[in-house]
Amino acid sequence: MQNYSGNIEFFTRKLAGELHSEELQSFAEWLAASPENAAEFAEFESIWNGVDSIKHVTRFDTEVAWYRLQKEISEQKTVKKSFRPLLAAAAIIGVLCMSWFSYKLFFTKSAELxxxxxxxxxxxxxxxxxxxxxxxxxxxxxxxxxxxxxxxxxxxxxxxxxxxxxxxxxxxxxxxxxxxxxxxxxxxxxxxxxxxxxxxxxxxxxxxxxxxxxxxxxxxxxxxxxxxxxxxxxxxxxxNTQVNYMSWKTKVFDFKDVPLKTIVAEINAAYFTNIQIQGDELKNCKIHVSFQNKTIDEILEILQVTLDITIHKSTDVIVISGNGC
Structure with a gap:
């Protein structure tokens, strides 16, 4: 697993929305790996959200610095104008780095969140x-x-x-x-x-x-x-048409003409189970069913009677199979 601890450049790209899908997946795994990882990124994110005025001043100072540098370039002909974006990026990242380390040094212990x-x-x-x-x-x-x-x-x-x-x-x-x-x-x-x-x-x-x-x-x-x-x-x-958005907390479900694959996905999310369906026809069977504070075994029994399916349980997975609707 990639370690992003202390990677300020990567954190900056994440908050700027510049990561591609593979990087987002890798970063999500790193965040979930430990509370310390999540806390580290949360600290940097709070700094990022709080430096709007700093970034504004930085842009202004960068323009002034570039103007002076450009004047020297016109005289010395030694530096190309293409370095301007790099200077601006370096200035902003520098301010973020200073803010980040200042926060770590002075505020981590006193904030007491x-x-x-x-x-x-x-x-x-x-x-x-x-x-x-x-x-x-x-x-x-x-x-x-x-x-x-x-x-x-x-x-x-x-x-x-x-x-x-x-x-x-x-x-x-x-x-x-x-x-x-x-x-x-x-x-x-x-x-x-x-x-x-x-x-x-x-x-x-x-x-x-x-x-x-x-x-x-x-x-x-x-x-x-x-x-x-x-x-x-x-x-x-x-x-909002997502009826069961709170089912992970309430354990109350209401499905009306919903495919079995959708029902299973929401049950897995609420009960942290690994239920899998064999066969595309069975996955797309639409049914009306409701559950209120049922155990996972009770839910499976209701589905079994409703659809005439076979359920096989093992240590890590529950497999549903059958002929379909």
């Missing part, structure tokens, strides 16, 4: 200082101050459901990969696909405001709606 992390195949509920509740999905983390004296600001990595205590005087802000979600008191779900970079916010109750980095794009989302954003760019709002 509380961070809760879930491992693979684990979920947990976190009660925040204002009594708001965060339900973390597997391979996720949430960081926050021990008290919310001046603000209610949360840093999220991964997927989580938020049930926020109402407080008009202190907006509740969740930051995730250059996307900001701000509410006063509501409930909503955030998911982040680290491979594609897609972030989705689904509102269960109330209303939320969603901003991309620098407020380049803004969307106001109400109950029953969702907004999707890819690589922290344009926000796309729509009616």
């Amino acid at each position: 509380i961070t809760v992390t879930t491992a693979m195949h684990n979920t947990t509920d976190v009660v925040l200082p204002d009594s708001s509740m965060v339900s973390l999905y597997q391979n996720s983390s949430v960081s926050y101050q021990p008290t919310f004296e001046t603000e209610r600001r949360i840093q999220l990595q991964g997927n989580a459901f938020f049930d926020v205590t109402h407080n008009p005087q202190k907006p509740f802000v969740v930051e995730i990969n250059q996307v900001r979600v701000q509410v006063l008191g509501t409930s909503f779900y955030i998911s982040h696909d680290t491979i594609s970079g897609l972030i989705s916010i689904i509102v269960k109750t109330g209303k939320v405001a969603v901003f991309t980095y620098g407020k380049a794009d803004t969307a106001y989302v109400t109950a029953g709606e969702r907004v999707d954003v890819l690589q922290a760019k344009k926000l796309t709002k729509s009616v």
